[in-house]
Amino acid sequence: xxxxxxxxxxxLPDTYLGLDGExxxxxxxxxxxxxxxxxxxxxxxxxGYAGVSPALMGACASRNxxxxxxxRTGRFLARVIGEDRGNVVLRKEQYRISDDEVxxxxxxxxxxxxxxxxxxxxxxxxxxxxxxxxxxxxxKKVTESLGETMKLLREVEQLDILRGLEGSAxxxxxxxxxxxxxxxxxxxxxxxxxxxxxxxxVNALLSFAYTLLxxxxxxxxxxxxxxxxxxxxxxxxxxxxxxxxDMMEELRGVYADRFVxxxxxxxxxxxxxxxxxxxxxxxxxxxxxxxxxxxxQERKQEKIMHPYLNEKIPWGLVPYTQALLLARYIRGDLxxxxxxxxx
Amino acid sequence: xxxxxxxDVSTIDSEGRRRLSKVAKKCVxxxxxxxNSVFECxxxxxxxxxxxxxxxxxIDKDTDSLRFYNxxxxxxxxxxxxxxxxxxxxxxPLIL
Numbered sequence: 001x002x003x004x005x006x007x008x009x010x011x012l013p014d015t016y017l018g019l020d021g022e023x024x025x026x027x028x029x030x031x032x033x034x035x036x037x038x039x040x041x042x043x044x045x046x047x048g049y050a051g052v053s054p055a056l057m058g059a060c061a062s063r064n065x066x067x068x069x070x071x072r073t074g075r076f077l078a079r080v081i082g083e084d085r086g087n088v089v090l091r092k093e094q095y096r097i098s099d100d101e102v103x104x105x106x107x108x109x110x111x112x113x114x115x116x117x118x119x120x121x122x123x124x125x126x127x128x129x130x131x132x133x134x135x136x137x138x139x140k141k142v143t144e145s146l147g148e149t150m151k152l153l154r155e156v157e158q159l160d161i162l163r164g165l166e167g168s169a170x171x172x173x174x175x176x177x178x179x180x181x182x183x184x185x186x187x188x189x190x191x192x193x194x195x196x197x198x199x200x201x202v203n204a205l206l207s208f209a210y211t212l213l214x215x216x217x218x219x220x221x222x223x224x225x226x227x228x229x230x231x232x233x234x235x236x237x238x239x240x241x242x243x244x245x246d247m248m249e250e251l252r253g254v255y256a257d258r259f260v261x262x263x264x265x266x267x268x269x270x271x272x273x274x275x276x277x278x279x280x281x282x283x284x285x286x287x288x289x290x291x292x293x294x295x296x297q298e299r300k301q302e303k304i305m306h307p308y309l310n311e312k313i314p315w316g317l318v319p320y321t322q323a324l325l326l327a328r329y330i331r332g333d334l335x336x337x338x339x340x341x342x343x
Numbered sequence: 344x345x346x347x348x349x350x351d352v353s354t355i356d357s358e359g360r361r362r363l364s365k366v367a368k369k370c371v372x373x374x375x376x377x378x379n380s381v382f383e384c385x386x387x388x389x390x391x392x393x394x395x396x397x398x399x400x401x402i403d404k405d406t407d408s409l410r411f412y413n414x415x416x417x418x419x420x421x422x423x424x425x426x427x428x429x430x431x432x433x434x435x436p437l438i439l
Contacts (some may be wrong), residue, residue, distance in 0.1 A: 003387070008437040015439070022372035026439055033439060037373050040385050040433050290438050297436035 004300065004316045005042035009293045011286060013048045013072075019056040041065050043219060045212075047289070048072045058082075066219035072286075076211055081222070091227050093330050094243075098230045105157045107246075107329070107337050108233035112166050113153050114250030114339025119173045120146040121342055122253050126180050134179045142172045159233065166233075166249075173253075180261050187271035188264045197281030201274050204282045205263060205292070209256035210248070212296055213319070217244040217251075220319040224327045247322055254342040255318065259299055268295055308338045345418035346391055346411055348374070348382045348398075353406035365401050366409075369394070377430050383422075385433045 008024065010017065016027045023035040024044065038059060043066040046052070052067065060067040061082025069077040097103045123143050127136045149169045156162050178190040181202070190202045198204040218241050221228040231242025233249070263269050273288030284292070300316030309321060322340050329337040348370055352363040370376070373394050374384025386394065391411075398409055414421050424430060431437070 006433060006437055008439070010439050012439050020371075021368060034431070034437075035371075036433070036437065037375075037384070039373070039390060293438050294436045297438075 001311065001313060002317060002320060004314045006040055007043040007045060007297060007300075008036060008041055009297075010044070010046040010050045011048065011290060011293070012050075015046075015048075015050045017044070017046070017050055017052045017056055019053060019059050024056060038063055038065060043068065043215070045215065046070065052080075064223060066215070066222075068215050070211070076215070079215075079218070087225060090225050090327060090331055094226055095230055097330065098232055098236070101159055102157045104232035105159050105162055107326075108159065108162055109153050109156050110337045110339050111233065111246055111249050112162060112169075113150055114341055115166070115253065116146050116150050116153070116169050118250060118340070118342045119169075119253040120150075122180070122258060123173070123176065130182060133182060139176050139179060142176050145169075145172055162233065177257070181264055183265045183267060184270065197277075197279060199280055199282060201269075201271075201282055201284075202260065202264070204274065204284055205260045205269070206256065208284070208289075208292060209260050209296070210252065213248055213251060213256050214241065214244055216316070217241075217247050217319045217323070220323040221247065221326075223320065224323045226323060226327055226330070247319070247326065250339045251318065251322070254340070255315070259296065263292060263295060268292075305343070307341050307343055344386065344388075344391070344416050345414040345422075346374075346384045346386050346394075347414060348384060349410045349412075350380050350398075350402070351408045352380075352402060359403075359406065362401060362403060362407065366398060366407075369398055369401065375430055375433070377424075377428075383430065 010026060012028065012033075014028055015033070018025045018027060020035065022038055024038055024041070025035045026033045044060065045068045047070050050069070057067060057080045059065075061080055067080040069079070071077055097107065120143050123139050123146075126134060127139050127143075146169055149165050152165055153162070156165070174190070174193060181188050181190065188202050189200065191200070193206070194200070194203045195207050198207045218228045221243055226243060228241040228244045230236060231244075231246045234240065234242035234245045236242060268291055269284070269288050273291075274282055274284050276282055300314060302315050303312050304315055304318075305311075306313050306318070306321055308325065313321065318340060325334065326337055328334045350366055350370075352366055353359045354363055367380075370382040370384070373386065373390070374382045377383050384391075384394070395411060402409060419432070
């Protein structure tokens with residue numbers, strides 16, 4: 001199994017990243033702040049104004065270190081991609097599936113089933129662990145309806161129907177998401193999903209977590225030789241990594257939502273770490289962003305049992321293992337794509 | 344695993360000084376300089392074998408020496424630092 005390496009996050013403004021031998025060197029006004037050997041890194045992620053030398057870009061691309069640029073607020077800007085990896089036969093088969101609605105739907109319905117299964121588990125776990133603190137009756141109704149939708153999903157072969165079922169399940173799940181926030185309720189609440197821009201603190205955290213997860217997913221897909229931009233459920237649109245978004249569906253809940261909930265419930269973040277811009281967008285300050293990134297990295301190191309591979313792996317490798325399983329399915333080594341079913 | 348590398352390179356002649364800078368450069372490429380000729384490198388078994396081979400090629404075995412200490416995967420408990428110039432831990436979140 002691949003080893004999970006570290007990710008370097010650069011949040012300082014006015015930094016420049018260069019290459020020295022096999023080291024990535026972080027400079028601020030000619031002063032060297034840090035140097036790390038590239039072979040210890042899996043990804044480099046910059047927020048703000050960090051410039052990067054072409055030599056470092058090339059070194060990252062050839063050593064399979066993903067290099068991503070984001071705005072200060074965590075919106076995705078650009079990514080460095082090197083020569084295409086993997087084999088073209090695999091990618092062509094991926095395109096063929098993507099062009100075929102029925103075959104696309106067969107893969108996509110497994111992903112959506114995974115999503116509903118995982119979200120159902122999140123809710124059921126909450127009712128089990130905090131039975132006295134939350135409205136279990138209300139949540140129970142939602143988990144039952146998620147179970148019903150999962151049954152309906154089994155035979156679906158049209159993408160539109162799939163999207164409809166997925167949408168209604170998402171509405172159900174979102175309607176009780178606020179109940180899972182157990183601490184700091186006066187400042188953290190969830191009335192509904194808002195994005196571009198996120199209008200409250202929970203949405204700001206969710207958007208940030210989804211961006212981080214999407215980047216991990218894109219790099220994972222590329223490292224197994226798939227094209228992250230050609231999806232099955234999400235159709236092609238220039239500049240959108242549709243396959244990464246497809247693959248994220250089953251992980252949004254267990255990976256990102258639960259991460260955000262634990263940040264709030266464990267009081268890693270607090271009310272003061274956010275501010276509101278003129279356009280009503282809620283943004284976290286630099287201090288909070290660092291705390292979130294630190295917690296994200298620590299979460300990635302935590303080990304879980306992968307239910308399909310039956311192997312203990314760190315959370316951070318889940319996007320990679322799912323990408324690997326999808327590649328095996330496309331190649332024809334597996335009869336179905338096995339989504340990540342969290343236990 | 345964490346490999347601690349230390350070296351002594353004889354610098355009596357200019358040839359020795361050249362060897363010293365080459366050895367130092369090679370070590371900087373693979374890890375963190377914690378003291379003047381002491382490096383901590385996080386390597387897997389294959390990377391370690393290669394680095395060791397490359398370093399052995401650089402030195403003159405009659406006058407110079409290299410030492411490798413393998414501190415394994417659970418190195419955190421095994422290293423303590425006192426005094427100036429504290430180091431970073433490659434296993435911790437790296438956020439600047």
